[in-house]
Amino acid sequence: MTARRIVRSADDQKMKIGAGMHTVDVAAGRTVDRNRRIARRAELIEAVQRLDTTTDPATAEAVMAWVEEEYASRCGGVLVGLFSRCYLGAPYVDHRLDLTGGRILEHFTRDQEPPAAYRSARPLARSAAYLYVEVYDDGVVVPVRSDGRPVL
């Protein structure tokens, strides 16, 4: 029943392959969604905050690696990166921690446009209500409050 309902909205080709596969897809999708809704641990929040203040490249690299691993173990979907306000001061206003091609921490000025995947995260990162914004490879953008609760 559940599988049929989902198949209707997916493409026909997939439907022919068989309903069983979709049951798995749907179940996996729900698990990812459920995991994504779980509040972020205080340690993770602290690590993300530390990224902005760490000046030593080796420490920053270690923190980024830890953050990446933490997200992988959450099983909440493939993370493209994090986007947040930047406290470096002028001219920088925000930065991204990109996890797709190695770990890159890149700062942006107001006039610089961040890469396409992060554009919708930018106005959210400006809001004082969120500590940072997660960008997933399925296009979902999740703002995270400073107490670790995601907005979904």
Add this chain to the structure above:
Amino acid sequence: MSDSVRIDLTPIVRSIDQMGQQLSSQVSDVGYKVGTVANDLTVTRSELEQLKADFEAFVRTHERTRLVQLAETRLGTLKSDLEREYGHYGLVRRTSVGILQAFDIGNVRNQTVHGLSEELMIQTPKYWLAPALVALAAWSKDDEELARKSVEAAFSRDPKKTSLFFALTLRRQARLPEATRWLRHYFVSLDPRALSREFAVLLEAVAQDGFGAEGRQLVVEHLAQWRDILRDEPEIVSAQVHKWRGEILNHRGTVDDSTFSFLAHGSPDWPQVKEALEHSSAHEFVIGKYTGVRDTVTGLTASVADRLDDLLEILVSEFDEDELPLRRELIFQEAIIEHDGDADRARAAAELDVVALDERIDALSLQTHTAFRPDLFGVSAATQQIAVGSSAEDFLSAIGQFSRDYRSTWPDVIEIVLDESHSSHATTYGFGQWKTPSSASQADAETSLNEHWDNTMQRYIDAETFSVRKVVGPILGGVGGLVVGVLALAGGAVVLGALIALLALGASTALVLRKRSACERAVTNAENLRDTAKTVSIDAYRGVSAEWVDARLVYEEEDAKEADLLELIEGWPH
């Protein structure tokens, strides 16, 4: 006699001079009038624009007033339709509780009760409550056969309401095991995905402790079980969050363009800013409503019988499906009046509420709607309080999503645009359009605006400065006249030739001089007004800029109230 002819041209020259002066004065007069007309035209254009804006505002207000009046009329008609078509149910409804109270006191004869219920049975065909009353009367005089037959009749008309009615009645008469049996019977017939509206009475019964400990446990167990089943379906959960978002959205305020008049006219981003401002204002209104709900005192009335009477009254008066179409229409008309004729908002609000009047509703939705509008189910504030608590998770998600969505549209920088309509000087001198991002410093923006005005004025002055091209017509006319005059002279028509030549020369010179002085005047005017025009535009720019700062402050203040709303719902008493 001398051959030479002396011609005294003095009078001719004089009269040409006079004609020249006259012409000059007439041309000057025409020039003045053209100037006045041009000025009048500018004034007229700006007045016309104002008139258009006023007229459009009037049409909007008029349309809204008309809709409100229409809604009031329709509301009256609908209420009388309801009364006419279903008013006779009222008698049966009142009688049912009356009979039970009469049993308590014991001051009415069985015969009277029996007669009355039989009469109602005949008067209200198809209505489930009438045979239920006959059953009560039969029960009171121990006529088992009649009681059974009547219960069956009521049950066949509406099994769910009949089950609930007897569960409540038996509980009222302290027949607890039988009451619980009817309650179980009722639950067996229910599908948590498609409850009928009378289920709200059960929620109310839990709030009012109507079924005693055993009954309460039965209801709470079923509710918890259904909740687990339904919450496992993301579609149902997201539908609840969607409803809550609708509830929050319905509470957003309205920002009038006149409160940010510079910004409304001076930025193409205004509609986006206005919408986000209105959305952010919803938090405070929602806090207001739900603080009121939380703080409503809902103590239980002492007597179980009284509480059950209230429940029975709700059951018999609120949930008859025949009335639903009329009640749905009633909701829409009420929404139009409530939203002051704003048809779009009224429709959105009514669409949200009208679901509460659906014939079938899932258990979670029923709870959600009870939290918004308990009056639509006829239940009390106590039930509403419980419903809000049960829906807290969805309410919190909805607040998060609602805020996230408007925050994602709030611009960091807006574009400030001054066009020709921002001042009459801009219209007169062909200002075109000037724009700047709000992030530019005031000094930079004003320098750029001054430069734009300098360019505008320069273009105007260049266009208005006297040049030969502007007087090609009069010169050619003069030369033509001169040629004709000379030809006439050569042809022997001395007097006529000289006259034509002089006339042409004089008129042409006068026109050229006239044009030159008009051009000089226009240029001088432009130069004199340059500073005034700049000041007006700079004031307009500063106005937009200052209102943008105000808008941001208002937004930040309203936006920050999300935290208070979250706190209110997180701390909702359970």
